[in-house]
Amino acid sequence: MxxxxxxxxxxxxxxxxxxxxxxxxxxxxxxxxxxxxxxxxxxxxxxxxxxxxxxxxxxxxxxxxxxxxxxxxxxxxxxxxxxxxxxxxxGVSGGLLHPYSPKAKLLWRGAECWKESLNLLSIAEAAWHSRESTSETQEFDQELNGFIVRRGGILRPAMDIKNLNVLNDNAQNCLASCRIEPIDKDTAQSLVPKLCVPFNTAFYMPKAVNIHSxxxxxxxxxxxxxxxxxxxxxxxxxxxxxxxxxxxxxxxxxxxxxxxxxxxxxxxxxxxxxxxxxxxLRTCRGVIAHLQLPDNIGEDYSDHSPSILSDAWLAIQGPRSLYMGSTWEWKSRNYLPNVSAEEATKALQELLPKASAIYPGIKDWTFAGARAGLRAMPPLTPxxxxxxxxxxxxxxxxxxxxxxxxxxxxxxxxxxxxxxxxxxxxxxxxxxxxxxxxxxxxxxxxxxxx
CATH class of the missing domain: 3.40.50.720 (NAD(P)-binding Rossmann-like Domain)
Structure with a gap:
């Protein structure tokens, strides 16, 4: 059968x-x-x-x-x-989607890749919203109670002069469908309160999205x-x-x-x-931490606030939930998604200082769990x-x-x-x-x- x-x-x-x-x-x-x-x-x-x-x-x-x-x-x-x-x-991916490299340069066939990815996201969303509740979708009902695509954009503060100049240059040559907007400190902090903006400039991608993978x-x-x-x-x-x-x-x-x-x-x-x-291929294990804001602390994030890119990224899941990542353990052969207490502690020790340097409010959040995946990293080409x-x-x-x-x-x-x-x-x-x-x-x- x-x-x-x-x-x-x-x-x-x-x-x-x-x-x-x-x-x-x-x-x-x-x-x-x-x-x-x-x-x-x-x-x-x-x-x-x-x-x-x-x-x-x-x-x-x-x-x-x-x-x-x-x-x-x-x-x-x-x-x-x-x-x-x-x-x-x-399934463990942080889910931050945009067509640029860490230096904000457009990646290989970035415009085509961006378009095709957004198309698949729309197809997936349409399938879910039009679903009928049957015995075959009960398992999905439990998995898909939250968002599939969060359209809050992505924000990246400039952390040094070199980074500022590179991001400024690339903001002039970005895709119209995923533009990069230089914004000042006040505008950035209106999007994310308590955000650290060392050089009074952050770069905002309003069309970038966060996917629950x-x-x-x-x-x-x-x-x-x-x-x-x-x-x-x-x-x-x-x-x-x-x-x-x-x-x-x-x-x-x-x-x-x-x-x-x-x-x-x-x-x-x-x-x-x-x-x-x-x-x-090279293998690299990455640990992602799930953090939650305690009930007795007021929210910094609205439902439409952007996620954050920096040395440690913050993928916002809602006003009181986010994912923080990611570690890079090269040559690992550990495929297991489960993370031991020792591995989770080590990941937090690595990621929290990087995240708090850009978003000091992360210190108020509490650890709610961790997950890991083994990436297959391709070789470098021209x-x-x-x-x-x-x-x-x-x-x-x-x-x-x-x-x-x-x-x-x-x-x-x-x-x-x-x-x-x-x-x-x-x-x-x-x-x-x-x-x-x-x-x-x-x-x-x-x-x-x-």
Whole structure:
């Protein structure tokens, strides 16, 4: 029996295998050619895809596979994650979303990434607000009692002269859709009382947003389920989406079951024996502390006050709740989200002095818990630290009817990159054409093979 998170339309007969064109490389994906996967023949058997990981990368790919396949193409997607939706580092993310680097420079394809991320956020919000309370959504009802997107903006005080000059320069060249506004101390403190503004200037991004990552991921999965239902009512049978709370220990376990396997496991990708030690990723464990304002202390924050960026960031959850982060423990192999008392104490000792230097009022807040995630940090390129994408049959080895793809290394900017890159790799998978992925995102693999 299929799990309750599966939505199936009409049973599909078996037809000829999913065809790929290849220019002769062993197990490779086509470059410069288009596969026949998008042929809209009604007799074509379903295209079966396995997605490993249910975080930002995995759910973005799932949505775009469903969205960008032709209605006649019956795409069947199995998502594998042993913890479930948002169980890894994505679900622990602080959720501050804007298209700029720490120096306020626009990141790689920042305008496109910003647009696609906002689009997915709107899709997730719409799915949640239009939901019906059923037995299948009771679990979501408990998880999504608060906001998904908090539109209070983000505020960044200038901490030294060099920082002030850099931020001023970049404020002149910011995106119109996410502008950077220099504001004086009085204006900044009207937004956040008690804020420290050393050089009488802070930089405000009114359109930047704060995402509750776990709620967002649950809502995006719900949007994927809704899309499957909509396709079914349109008369196109066979599309399916299933979430399996189980791990995949070896890629070769899936051989013969799927036409495409997309690995979206973040730091856990290195645990697969076929990829262990072969990906140019660094791991970094980050601890985020949850703080609350005691009932006997008056509120500093209104419902629409901005979050704060500095050496330690403050992601505001409401007038009396915030997340503070994040620590950086390089080369960690600890995937567990649970934080020991010793680790939490160490994190507070590191983060509180940084936060209080910019917001002294943080000393009135009390510790309410901590959570952690293991980030997969990508290598530095001439375009910045970019995620890893591409077909990896050469890394997996052997001759396969299945094609293996990687979408990994989102690092600390997963929210910004996941929308656009999930769309790009989904289109590449559907067409069997890696040329649809910008070469700067696939160059890592050519270096790995050299």
């Amino acid at each position: 299929l799990p309750p998170s599966c939505f199936i339309r009409n049973p599909s007969p078996t037809f000829l295998p999913w065809e790929w064109k290849s220019p002769g490389s062993r197990g490779g994906c086509s470059r410069g050619t288009t596969s026949s996967v998008l042929l809209s023949s009604p007799s074509q058997r379903p295209v079966r895809c396995a997605l490993l990981g249910a975080g930002f990368a995995g759910l973005s790919v799932a949505w775009h596979l469903l969205q960008h396949s032709s209605k006649e193409l019956r795409v069947c997607i199995d998502i594998y994650d042993e913890v479930g939706i948002g169980g890894g580092a994505s 776990q709620r967002y991921l649950q809502a995006l999965f719900l949007a994927c389920e809704n899309l499957v239902k909509e396709l079914s009512t349109s008369g196109f049978g066979g599309t399916k989406l299933c979430l399996h709370k189980k791990s995949v220990n070896k890629l070769l376990e899936l051989q013969g079951e799927y036409d495409a396997v997309i690995i979206c496991l973040g730091a856990k990708a290195d645990m697969l024996p076929e990829l262990s030690g072969r990906l140019p 375009h910045g630290s970019l995620p890893l994408l591409g077909c990896i049959n050469d890394l997996v080895g052997g001759n396969h009817t299945c094609k293996y793809w990687l979408f990994g290394g989102l690092g600390s900017r997963g929210l910004l990159y996941h929308g656009l890159l999930g769309k790009l790799i989904a289109q590449a998978v559907l067409l069997g054409n890696e040329d649809l992925i910008p070469s700067e995102l696939t160059s890592w693999r050519r270096k790995s093979n050299s």
